[in-house]
Amino acid sequence: MINKVRPHLSQNELLVFERSSPGKKAYQLPELDVPAVDAAEALGAANVRAEIEGFPEISEVEAIRHFTRLSTWNYAIDYGMYPLGSCTMKYNPRINEVVARTEALAWAHPYQPAALAQGSMAVMAQLEAALAEITGMDAVTLQPAAGAHGELTGILLIRALLEKRGNPRKKILIPDSAHGTNPATAAIAGYAVQNIPSSATGVLDVSALAQIVDKDVAALMVTNPNTLGVFEENIIQAAEILHKKGAMLYMDGANMNALVGIARPGDFGVDVMHLNLHKTFSTPHGGGGPGAGPVAVKKVLEPFLPAPRLKRTGKKWAWDYNRKRSIGRVKAYYGNFGVLVRALAYILAHGGPGLRNATVDAVLNAVYIRKRLEAYYDLPYSQANMHEVVFSDHRQAKLGVHTGDIAKRLIDYGFHPYTVSFPLIVHGALMIEPTETEGKHEIDQFIEAMISIAQEIETDPQLVKTAPHGTRTSRVDEVTAARKPVLRWKPA
Amino acid sequence: MRYLPKSDFERREMLGACGVSQPEELFAHLPEAARLGRPLNLAPGISEYEIVQYFRDRAAENGNGFACFLGAGVYNHYRPVLVDTVVSRGEFLTSYTPYQAEIAQGTLTTIFEFQTMICQLTGMDVANASMYDGSTAVPEAAMMAVRATGKGRVLVARSVHPEYREVLLTYAKNQGMPVEEFGYDPETGTLDLEDLERKMDDFTAAVIVQTPNFFGIADQVKEAARIAHGRGALLVVVFTEAVSLGILEPPAEADIVAGELQSFAISPSYGGPYAGIIATREKYIRQMPGRLVGQSVDSRGNRAFCLTLATREQHIRREKATSNICTNQALIALMATVFMTVYGKQGLRELAEQNLAKAHYLAGKVKPRFSGPFFNEFVVKVGAVEDLNKQLLKKKIIGGLPLGRFYPELADSVLLCATEMTRRADMDVVADTILRAATPTEVTA
Numbered sequence: 021m022i023n024k025v026r027p028h029l030s031q032n033e034l035l036v037f038e039r040s041s042p043g044k045k046a047y048q049l050p051e052l053d054v055p056a057v058d059a060a061e062a063l064g065a066a067n068v069r070a071e072i073e074g075f076p077e078i079s080e081v082e083a084i085r086h087f088t089r090l091s092t093w094n095y096a097i098d099y100g101m102y103p104l105g106s107c108t109m110k111y112n113p114r115i116n117e118v119v120a121r122t123e124a125l126a127w128a129h130p131y132q133p134a135a136l137a138q139g140s141m142a143v144m145a146q147l148e149a150a151l152a153e154i155t156g157m158d159a160v161t162l163q164p165a166a167g168a169h170g171e172l173t174g175i176l177l178i179r180a181l182l183e184k185r186g187n188p189r190k191k192i193l194i195p196d197s198a199h200g201t202n203p204a205t206a207a208i209a210g211y212a213v214q215n216i217p218s219s220a221t222g223v224l225d226v227s228a229l230a231q232i233v234d235k236d237v238a239a240l241m242v243t244n245p246n247t248l249g250v251f252e253e254n255i256i257q258a259a260e261i262l263h264k265k266g267a268m269l270y271m272d273g274a275n276m277n278a279l280v281g282i283a284r285p286g287d288f289g290v291d292v293m294h295l296n297l298h299k300t301f302s303t304p305h306g307g308g309g310p311g312a313g314p315v316a317v318k319k320v321l322e323p324f325l326p327a328p329r330l331k332r333t334g335k336k337w338a339w340d341y342n343r344k345r346s347i348g349r350v351k352a353y354y355g356n357f358g359v360l361v362r363a364l365a366y367i368l369a370h371g372g373p374g375l376r377n378a379t380v381d382a383v384l385n386a387v388y389i390r391k392r393l394e395a396y397y398d399l400p401y402s403q404a405n406m407h408e409v410v411f412s413d414h415r416q417a418k419l420g421v422h423t424g425d426i427a428k429r430l431i432d433y434g435f436h437p438y439t440v441s442f443p444l445i446v447h448g449a450l451m452i453e454p455t456e457t458e459g460k461h462e463i464d465q466f467i468e469a470m471i472s473i474a475q476e477i478e479t480d481p482q483l484v485k486t487a488p489h490g491t492r493t494s495r496v497d498e499v500t501a502a503r504k505p506v507l508r509w510k511p512a
Numbered sequence: 513m514r515y516l517p518k519s520d521f522e523r524r525e526m527l528g529a530c531g532v533s534q535p536e537e538l539f540a541h542l543p544e545a546a547r548l549g550r551p552l553n554l555a556p557g558i559s560e561y562e563i564v565q566y567f568r569d570r571a572a573e574n575g576n577g578f579a580c581f582l583g584a585g586v587y588n589h590y591r592p593v594l595v596d597t598v599v600s601r602g603e604f605l606t607s608y609t610p611y612q613a614e615i616a617q618g619t620l621t622t623i624f625e626f627q628t629m630i631c632q633l634t635g636m637d638v639a640n641a642s643m644y645d646g647s648t649a650v651p652e653a654a655m656m657a658v659r660a661t662g663k664g665r666v667l668v669a670r671s672v673h674p675e676y677r678e679v680l681l682t683y684a685k686n687q688g689m690p691v692e693e694f695g696y697d698p699e700t701g702t703l704d705l706e707d708l709e710r711k712m713d714d715f716t717a718a719v720i721v722q723t724p725n726f727f728g729i730a731d732q733v734k735e736a737a738r739i740a741h742g743r744g745a746l747l748v749v750v751f752t753e754a755v756s757l758g759i760l761e762p763p764a765e766a767d768i769v770a771g772e773l774q775s776f777a778i779s780p781s782y783g784g785p786y787a788g789i790i791a792t793r794e795k796y797i798r799q800m801p802g803r804l805v806g807q808s809v810d811s812r813g814n815r816a817f818c819l820t821l822a823t824r825e826q827h828i829r830r831e832k833a834t835s836n837i838c839t840n841q842a843l844i845a846l847m848a849t850v851f852m853t854v855y856g857k858q859g860l861r862e863l864a865e866q867n868l869a870k871a872h873y874l875a876g877k878v879k880p881r882f883s884g885p886f887f888n889e890f891v892v893k894v895g896a897v898e899d900l901n902k903q904l905l906k907k908k909i910i911g912g913l914p915l916g917r918f919y920p921e922l923a924d925s926v927l928l929c930a931t932e933m934t935r936r937a938d939m940d941v942v943a944d945t946i947l948r949a950a951t952p953t954e955v956t957a
């Protein structure tokens with residue numbers, strides 16, 4: 021029974037290049053208040069380009085219709101639940117968009133004198149302090165641009181500390197349930213990756229860990245709660261094992277939405293971690309970015325943080341470039357400031373108690389979904405889950421229907437799919453993360469859709485295997501796209 | 513909390529369905545020692561109006577109403593209204609990475625258009641869906657060149673943005689990728705090609721240059737390409753001022769272009785978020801970092817787009833991926849796409865011409881330090897840099913960037929930028945102040 025959506029007209033739209041016609045304009049520049057300059061004379065004829073072949077030429081009204089029509093081909097949080105596991109697709113408060121556009125913040129140039137940037141710096145300082153309190157860590161850098169960038173920063177910090185202690189070591193340990201950015205990051209930081217198998221219950225196997233950690237291990241990168249949505253119950257012991265052998269504990273904080281106000285990584289042995297402000301702190305994903313990936317560290321790692329650092333001198337904020345042990349810059353300027361503004365607005369709106377309430381609701385939603393779907397979908401790991409729940413397609417696969425098919429059928433019911441086929445330790449994973457910003461009504465509709473699909477698979481598996489049926493675009497041939505890549509438009 | 517959509521009654525119902533009476537029980541499985549036994553030490557939540565007020569107060573602590581002559585990688589260009597109109601649509605703003613192609617054609621189509629426009633602008637065959645920014649695109653391009661050539665060393669011009677070079681060093685340090693710098697000509701401000709020739713060797717994977725370079729000068733890309741290619745290295749061309757591509761010859765001799773699109777309707781925002789790009793030749797596609805959108809068809813035969821060539825990426829290849837990048841700058845790239853659509857073929861040219869005219873008007877009054885051809889910024893020797901900028905601040909003008917921090921040999925100089933937003937009257941004040949501050953031999957009009 022599909023009751024969340026009904027079909028409606030959707031406009032076709034060509035590519036902007038196909039809509040162009042010579043001489044059309046969507047702009048008007050002011051009259052020049054200085055004499056015009058001959059480009060060939062000023063730059064040298066050889067430096068001046070011919071016209072930009074194929075570049076758009078359309079009118080203003082056509083431009084707005086173009087992008088508006090295209091936009092309606094997207095699903096979005098504003099349309100409904102977006103239960104992508106590991107992605108924390110929560111409501112993006114609109115006030116955050118407004119304040120990020122406050123004129124003297126949005127137009128602040130990164131090189132304007134510190135005396136004229138005190139407000140921007142105060143915003144950053146306040147966010148650093150709030151994130152330190154939330155994570156239980158001692159210092160925070162806001163420079164990294166996203167989660168993976170934070171991971172790289174964190175691993176470079178570990179390398180710098182170990183180097184100073186005499187040996188950067190060779191390996192990073194990464195559980196097999198980890199996100200792909202973790203091993204990719206370790207490799208870029210110059211480390212070998214050793215994958216470690218999860219225990220039968222899907223968590224860190226500490227006795228195995230104790231065997232593996234030796235003088236070559238620089239760190240363990242662990243996601244907590246892990247990608248099954250399960251809290252690593254032995255995290256404190258794991259930290260002890262690592263620390264005893266001079267190794268560090270890195271935490272991928274992508275799942276902090278399960279912990280804010282409840283537990284702090286700094287209190288359970290973590291040395292360094294990143295946060296994804298575009299997950300936990302509600303800054304919009306925007307179809308793939310931007311994000312921000314602040315890194316929080318314990319005191320021993322503070323001297324190595326990327327330069328410059330904010331510092332207070334008297335009553336003024338200043339940038340401290342004189343950081344001899346710093347790993348260097350990971351990005352020009354100071355970070356994705358506009359994203360930082362939105363995250364701080366989110367924290368201010370919730371306040372301490374509100375942040376905790378949000379965590380409770382996020383976990384409640386995921387536990388509720390689990391309870392109500394357990395009878396229909398296989399649950400490969402039975403530990404208590406936190407903010408997300410991972411099922412497998414074990415039962416449905418016997419009828420030839422796989423997680424990817426179920427995901428596509430969900431679209432017909434008016435929902436964005438869950439995360440498909442991740443984590444890798446679950447064969448045919450359905451990874452569901454509702455977040456706290458879904459109400460009971462939306463969640464119940466989602467559950468009913470999932471149950472209805474489970475029943476369809478019994479009676480009409482083909483219907484599910486060929487889904488989606490109600491979308492303007494049906495299943496896309498991804499194989500041909502990769503075999504014969506067409507990555508740009510060309511005139512016919 | 514106003515963002516939480518449940519009533520207490522619904523919350524109790526749901527807890528009941530979970531067999532739980534108190535919310536705390538949901539966390540009972542966490543080890544006691546790991547739990548925070550107190551409330552977070554953060555103030556209680558505040559209303560929407562108070563949030564607006566908080567940020568207005570912070571904004572008031574910044575400089576307000578100053579004319580700004582700073583460029584140096586971040587430019588004050590007008591942002592057409594359509595840009596925020598489009599990116600404020602929830603369908604673009606609140607959607608995820610377009611993995612589910614059937615319900616993400618809006619984002620996928622605009623990225624395909626973006627990739628196409630970047631190719632048209634740069635003269636490259638393919639462009640990716642964005643990098644974090646120009647500064648991180650540079651090490652990504654260097655790593656790409658290392659993979660493509662099987663060599664290991666990188667030569668970077670000192671006239672590449674200093675902070676981009678710092679980022680390159682951070683990445684390179686741990687990869688056995690030696691980075692060496694080569695100089696600029698103190699007369700022209702263009703590449704010191706002899707220094708480059710001298711430092712080239714057969715182990716060099718990439719030569720990295722910027723145009724317009726950090727001093728605003730259209731640099732010698734063709735000559736750099738000849739030298740790089742002569743020893744089997746790739747040429748990486750960096751740009752920070754994308755508007756220049758409206759008028760300057762595209763870097764067609766490059767093998768990889770690594771650029772920053774902040775100039776395309778992306779507000780300066782104290783340093784980010786911006787959008788970087790990597791564009792390259794067809795033969796290097798499989799070495800590219802980042803997401804790519806490709807054209808295909810759906811099962812009904814209609815044109816459709818999807819993410820493609822993902823076997824380069826971390827979620828498939830893990831430690832063997834071409835990069836660890838996952839989240840990129842999609843919405844910011846969309847800003848640039850709308851900007852390019854609004855200005856279009858003629859508009860970008862006209863915009864570039866206005867920038868050229870403004871900067872040359874100012875330069876006509878204060879002699880640029882270098883003789884190379886410049887676009888919308890240039891270096892001026894002014895003597896006492898800080899004094900000059902202090903005087904300008906009193907006149908509500910933020911002067912040029914003092915170069916001493918990055919180039920000790922240019923401690924007496926500033927980098928001045930003028931865009932279409934710069935007013936003639938302000939330029940007159942700047943020129944006047946510089947001329948008055950300087951001794952007659954230093955600056956001649």
Ligand SMILES: Cc1ncc(COP(=O)(O)O)c(C=O)c1O
Pocket residue numbers: 106107166167168169199201202243247272274275296311313837838839
């Ligand atoms: C568990 C986990 N780790 C790391 C990342 C990478 O973060 P980002 O996409 O911000 O680089 C993600 C998000 O995609 C994730 O889910």
